[in-house]
Amino acid sequence: MALLWWRPRKIEHHFSKQGIRGPPYRFFIGNAKELVGLMLKASSQPMPFSHNILPRVLSFYHHWKKIYGATFLVWFGPTVRLTVADPDLIREIFTSKSEFYEKNEAHPLIRQLEGDGLLSLKGEKWAHRRKIITPTFHMENLRMLIPVVATSVTEMLDKWMEMSSDSGEVEIEVSEWFQTLTEDVITKTAFGSSYQEGKAIFRLQAQQMDLAAEAFQKVFIPGYRFFPTRRNMNSWKLDKEIKKSLMKLIQRRKENSGEEMSGNCPKDLLGLMIQASMKEMLSMIVNESLRLYPPAIATIRRAKVDVELGTYKIPRGTELLIPILAVHHDQAIWGNDANDFNPARFSEGVARAAKHPLAFIPFGLGVRTCIGQNLAILQAKLALAITLQRFTFQLAPTYQHAPTVLMLLYPQYGAPIVFKRLSDRVDSQDQGS
């Protein structure tokens, strides 16, 4: 009772003395009813075609910010979260005072998907694992991966060329293809020559993802994942299979540790990447896309001790919600054109794109910043560059603009795009020149 009633009251009082308010706590459910209502309303229909996606994707933040200001308290059940969208405060949380904060326990479904992975580890276990994995993603190693990634992209585009061979154009639901491409690239990065087995593991994980997504839609009951329901039993079986296959692969990698990853991409594609101006432009386009549509729309940290954040006094155990998407769309930081797609804003580099040097944080910040960042950017740039060599493209008439979030940002009704072959290139290729 004390936990569910008096403690929330005390916390509300503690913050209101500091000028921080929020929607009032309700016994046990906190603000869950309003949160779900706002989310359901926002996702009930597609939105007009605009990059102003905050009201749809983070509807609760957009709604309560108007009433209580950008820094407010919101209750996820009896758990309180303080929203923090000020880049100076974000810098404190992730860099200058990061030792006072820890990663939030992942949602049980995410833990199940990820296993004992880097994302949800803490303390020494995390530091040890991160140290082992980091070299894989160093720029020198990634440079060696360019032909590997380019081959995956080229194989995908070859299939699109085939699909468009009759009429010269084809409509493609790109989100599924790019999901497969990413799996392909990560499998090659992580598993090298044991590629086929790596693919099989991804298939098993995809099934897990489906089960998790299904469960996510339902009300989350603590302890539910331990019940021997049909879905849980399926999920446990899959989990066992994934672990067994991974162990086999890791063992094999240990045995063949000298083995090189192979890639046989045409050399002229590398030339494309080397053209400095093209590279600059691609970086700007990828950055602007990640600004407007950051796949991780928010992240959470928990105060390990009583801590000062700017002038605020934060009691131990308080969770801080950093709405990455809201920071990226903030007009006070990015100017009046914050909701426009304008890659040129990155022309003088990331640090100068906005009024604050840390306003662009699609990969997080500080020690727990994304380990796959360089690989992700490399893949996006290569995919774009090679696609532009072969096709022009535009949204399909059937596209419905409905960005939404289930763990990550994704298009609710898919992303159908019409690709038109560049006839010059097709002709010259057909003639073998």
Ligand code: HEM
């Ligand atoms: C566009 C693509 C990607 C985006 C936007 C992204 C975003 C992020 C963000 C925001 C974090 C920090 C989360 C936090 O601080 O709470 C993170 C962490 C992480 N990401 Fe990514 N990521 C991407 C691609 C990848 C890829 C391709 C990999 C693996 C190959 C990867 C592996 C990881 C790992 C392991 C962590 C945890 C690092 C740690 O806690 O030490 N990510 N990512």
